[in-house]
Amino acid sequence: MSANIIHPVILCGGSGTRLWPKSRKEKPKPFLPLLGTRTLFRAACDRASDPAQFAPPMVVAGAAHIDLIKAQAPPTGLSIIVEPAARNTAPAIALAAARLDPDAIMLVCPSDHHIADEVAFQAAAAAAAKMASAGRLVAFGITPDRPETGYGYIKRGAALDDGFVIERFVEKPDLERAKAFLADGGYAWNGGIFVFRAGQLLEELTIHRPAMADAVLASVQSGREDGICFHPDAAMFEGIEGDSVDYAVMENTQNAAMVPASMGWSDIGDWSALQDALCDGNDASNQAPEKAELVDCSRVMVVSDGPRVSAIGLEDIIIVVDGDEVLVTHRGGTQKVGKLGGASNQ
Numbered sequence: 001m002s003a004n005i006i007h008p009v010i011l012c013g014g015s016g017t018r019l020w021p022k023s024r025k026e027k028p029k030p031f032l033p034l035l036g037t038r039t040l041f042r043a044a045c046d047r048a049s050d051p052a053q054f055a056p057p058m059v060v061a062g063a064a065h066i067d068l069i070k071a072q073a074p075p076t077g078l079s080i081i082v083e084p085a086a087r088n089t090a091p092a093i094a095l096a097a098a099r100l101d102p103d104a105i106m107l108v109c110p111s112d113h114h115i116a117d118e119v120a121f122q123a124a125a126a127a128a129a130k131m132a133s134a135g136r137l138v139a140f141g142i143t144p145d146r147p148e149t150g151y152g153y154i155k156r157g158a159a160l161d162d163g164f165v166i167e168r169f170v171e172k173p174d175l176e177r178a179k180a181f182l183a184d185g186g187y188a189w190n191g192g193i194f195v196f197r198a199g200q201l202l203e204e205l206t207i208h209r210p211a212m213a214d215a216v217l218a219s220v221q222s223g224r225e226d227g228i229c230f231h232p233d234a235a236m237f238e239g240i241e242g243d244s245v246d247y248a249v250m251e252n253t254q255n256a257a258m259v260p261a262s263m264g265w266s267d268i269g270d271w272s273a274l275q276d277a278l279c280d281g282n283d284a285s286n287q288a289p290e291k292a293e294l295v296d297c298s299r300v301m302v303v304s305d306g307p308r309v310s311a312i313g314l315e316d317i318i319i320v321v322d323g324d325e326v327l328v329t330h331r332g333g334t335q336k337v338g339k340l341g342g343a344s345n346q
Helices: 040-046 063-072 089-099 118-132 177-183 198-208 209-223 233-237 246-251 270-279 331-339
Strands: 006-012 058-062 080-082 105-110 135-141 153-159 164-170 185-195 224-226 227-233 256-261 293-297 301-304 310-311 317-322 327-329
Touching: 006 040, 006 089, 006 118, 040 058, 040 063, 058 063, 058 089, 063 080, 080 089, 080 118, 089 105, 089 198, 089 209, 089 246, 105 118, 105 198, 118 135, 118 185, 118 256, 135 153, 135 198, 135 246, 135 301, 153 256, 164 246, 177 185, 185 198, 185 246, 185 256, 270 301, 270 317, 270 331, 317 331, 327 331
Parallel strands: 006 058, 006 105, 058 080, 080 227, 135 256, 293 310, 301 317
Antiparallel strands: 105 185, 135 185, 153 164, 153 185, 164 256, 224 227, 317 327
């Protein structure tokens, strides 16, 4: 395989509780066709499917979702690492790194995000791969278009040939700081997409989280193959104290860089984010199936798996009907959906 080929690593973690009742434990957000006919997981595979640029994807997921992954896999195939326990993104990514050649360039992608401009995504991946080959650990810096308080930010520093040094990572800000970041122009959203050499990621993890690195490597060395699936040793892996790759590596390394990415990105983190992705720039539009009837409504979204929904005179309301569950929420309340009893007790 060409040394220039990028190895996609797709992370299938999380339960998507803020998209309840559509997203449920047995079939969470990545495996739902929320935008069009493709599921978010399949879209993540497809946008990194050009064999001239990408190797077949490696997917890291829990055992409960292996059948869904196999059913939705692209025809080009994939490999699966069956994560013995959920330990956040740093151990999950390290598992993949340990299964790749040390010089392999990894492109780490969440399985449940939406990217409208796949050509821009592929161009950013190519630029990031060049920086990673030169020794950088690269984050995609998503170009912000609003003062968003729900995302972490990246402050860019000195310019590089294909991007920028990362000056610092910034936690989710309040609204006033988010407005200041947008006005400044030097901040980007941290979309959780990373590119680095597999061996360098493991070297950095060994420096900053040595116990985690040792446990991951031991679990891989004692793991077993099962067709397209690889099972790390559960006993060794389950003892890991989990952490995100942001905290464990990216905020500690001296080699962090970012590649600017303006690609119509959304994490589809809740129903309002899905509504934004569907509205295609028309902020006053409604999104509803043909059988729904909306009269004198603005910015109303209806998602129904069967029953007809009728509404009159509503603004900024989201209505979701799925099986025996019905959700009605104002756009401003969608961040709290995961705290509902139905979502947390599924």
